[in-house]
Amino acid sequence: MSQTIKILLVDDVPQNIVALDALLSRPGVEALHAYSGAEALEQLLQNDIALALVDVQMPEMDGFELAELMRGSPRTRHVPIIFLTATDRDAMRTFRGYEAGAVDFLYKPFDPHILRSKVEVFVQLQSQKQQLAEQLEAVSQMVRTNEMFIAVLGHDLRNPLSSIMASAEVLRRVSDPQRVLASAERIRGSGMRMAKMIDQLLDVARMRSSQLVLTPTDVDLLPICEAIIGEFESPGQEKTVVLECMGDTVGCWDADRLAQVLSNLIGNALHHGDKSVPVTVRVDGTRRHELRITVTNAGEIPETARAHLFKPFRSGATAPQNAQGLGLGLFIAHELVALHLGRLEVRSDATNGTVFEIILPKRAGPAQIRAALSDRGMFGRGV
Template sequence: MLLSDIQAKLLIVDDLPENLLALEALIKREDRIVYKALSADEALSLLLQHEFAMAILDVQMPGMNGFELAELMRGTAKTKNIPIVFVSAAGREMNYAFKGYESGAVDFLHKPLDIHAVKSKVNVFVELYRQSKAMKQQVEALEQSRREQETLLAQLQLTQVELEHAVRMRDDFMSIVSHEVRTPLNGLILETQLRKMHLARDNAAAFTMDKMHAMVERDERQIQSLIRLIEDMLDVSRIRTGKLSIRPAQFDLTQTVAQLIQSFAAQISAAQSTVNFNPGPPVVGQWDEFRIEQVISNLLTNALRYGAKKPIDVSVYIDGDHAVIDVRDQGIGISKENQLRVFQQFERVSASHATAGLGLGLFISEQIVAAHSGTITVQSALGEGALFRVRLPRVQKT
């Protein structure tokens, strides 16, 4: 902003209207606003409303005189720095000038006024006011710029931390994916090489029906592992883009859980564990059956993985307007700190145990349950197993 753009307000106080008009005509310009007061009381009212570049006070006024008004101005924070010029018709022998300077005046003028002196002095104080105002605005602008830079720096630092975290997650993800994908692929490659070797040797005995069944089962397990990894990665992508589809339909949750546990027979046997489930009354509601099966499968897989070969208890029941699924194991448990992390991406229940999977199961499960307006929680302590509880509203909001 240019100095000339800063408008200056001037206050003139005199008990004679003709003196005010004459002085106003002398000092008024387009870039200035002149306020007139006929008494000290009027002047105080204006001083409280406006910010003045200077004040020209008549000394001899009825009631409160100019000196008393000046003392009041000097004692008030809003007005104490306003330059004051006294004007008096009294002769120099009255020694008013000395008293004026004692009252805080910056100058003293005698009537009749010297036109050039008045204009010159007003110009000086107006220019000083504008320079002070401009400097104050520059300081405020610099302070605002400093605050904005601090905010920007904080945002950049936060972004840097987030980027570093994202890079670590990417690196961890790629490391886990390469390891997890390699495991079933290595199995398939070894099986293929073994069969090629038998075929090259015309070893027909290696391809009996029993051996063929075993080969197919092994291949199927490896392929299912790959499919599971790929589906998990696709689900994460769908979640991030908000495209995880939920298609509610009415079904009996108790029956679905019972059938799912039966399909886990091979995994339960391989984990040398058992699953206790006593089906109760039907628990009917509106949910996406495929997605709910996905959640329960993830919970069962974790329970078998970390259950220390001990029995696992599963229950399904109604609690008010919600259906509840509990999966409880008696395994290694989860610390309080890790309970806050298990539902995050690429997190494992226990880093000290070598386990398969991308660490996405619980993250995906939580997103699926949230999409049903439900909740999934964990209660656990180290060495005391874990209870995962899923609560689902029985009727989905449309």
Template structure:
């Protein structure tokens, strides 16, 4: 593990011959030796490289070794570099004591003991390499810890997403089973009733008027089933990016007016009416079938939650956009629910009188977004809601 770590040594002496002699002593395959003939050169190298050891001559012109050592100890980058002083002065000069005061780890007197120098340098090189190896291990451990934390966070997010998906699946199955059962129960009851009449040879139960009423009831139940299936298919298309948009040029005002007329009977059954206002034709290029689907969803919801009050519909142009506004005076939508209702399987209330899969607004928003438009809601709880669709012309 240590073999790839190179140690750098700095030797400082004002005499070139001393530098050559010292380099010959300390060089090795596991180290690089840098030379400096003055304190200024040494400082430049110290700021550029990370050294395992600095060997400083005490007597140098200008800044001496002790002053250089004090500068090193006062600098963040160099304060932990081990310093060994070398001096030709006699032991009686007491330089060694001053050297240790300056932060040296050793003091060598000339002439140098070659074996002692090699041994001491080898010790500091080994210590440096062991410290670097330990730093690398700590960095690897820290990196591994961070990766594990990220993985744990991702796993927690995935777990929450899976739990949410399971809840959505359960909610979906519960809603579907209820919504599908309602029209099916109607068809089953109608079938059983007709079988009973047939078993009793009751021809009066099959007069033309009664047959027309039967067909109308059957048609309503079948259309309910078809609508549920189409909604589920649209969700599947949206998820797979296969929601088809087939644009053509048509008058949006005319489309909305036709839908309002088609909803007259449904509005009457809900004890309401639909008021439509348009200023002028709105010609644009959209998918007529899909836009009709959006407006029909908004009208259905307005009648469903409108508390039998009139529903007001407007078609108009604003800032280069074709706008459709559907306003009801019903139960309203809380601020908390205004974002939630555009999600899958979400409804303002869940009660027998207000059914559906909770997919209408989700599908509507996806259709509008596919046209480059937007849909939003303004509402105060208990004071109705206004949905506005904006489509680029």
């Protein structure tokens, strides 16, 4: 959103500034007042000025001297100046004004329509300058993000790719069925890790290009939780995830996207939590209009890391040392929950462990979700 455009009115007669303010005031334009050259310089140093309307005849520092000082400072030398004067027309005086850096020279009494038109030109130029600056920042951010995509993906894909290549080499050289099976499992696991990284990048790309698709329908979240937990359980082994459920767990959501959120949270809890303590998933549907899901594991996340958890590409200083992904999982989970008009929060301490809590409205309809997509710049045709 463009900022308010500021113009500077410089005159030692307050009544003249009041008249100019009334003439030029309109929404989106702010008139700053200065009653001397010194006050004008202070305003110029503190604000981004689109145009300065300067009275020539002022005590202590006249308009020409002010203009020369403005042209001598890198911050103010490009501010356009329109001189206003009540003296008789004088070619030498006018020439001095242009020589001092004026873009125009108006004699009082001037036609208010002419002055307003001239000022409007510089207001429009400043507005276009602001728009170009915003577009440049957006493009620069996109370039930085794309560079980060490439750098992080290239770095994090090396490990699973190396595992695949090493396992393939083992398969070439051995005939022991057990070693062949172990190598095949490593290849499968590494391939799944690579596929997950690529899927995460595609999700972020869809968010940025307004192609994210949500299809909310009436679903029961309990079977979804049970299915996700089942993917992490190994037959014959001690339970690593405990599911607790209460109340009504039916609502209007995109089942696949919420399954993606739950899979990420449970996977993170198992990977980073204390392996000797099971992860607890609690689904609470006792409230009439909202559902709460908590994923709890033993262990504490440092306070310095918690501030970065839901940001894409968490830095090495805050990411776990044994992280196996791009640092996009929690960011995507946070965005998907937000698009369901819900919240994803985290709390962590040494006593209670780490708790991720999802709070979802049970009946966020398609129109509301479409508005959320539009507000976040991610509107897609799937809703």
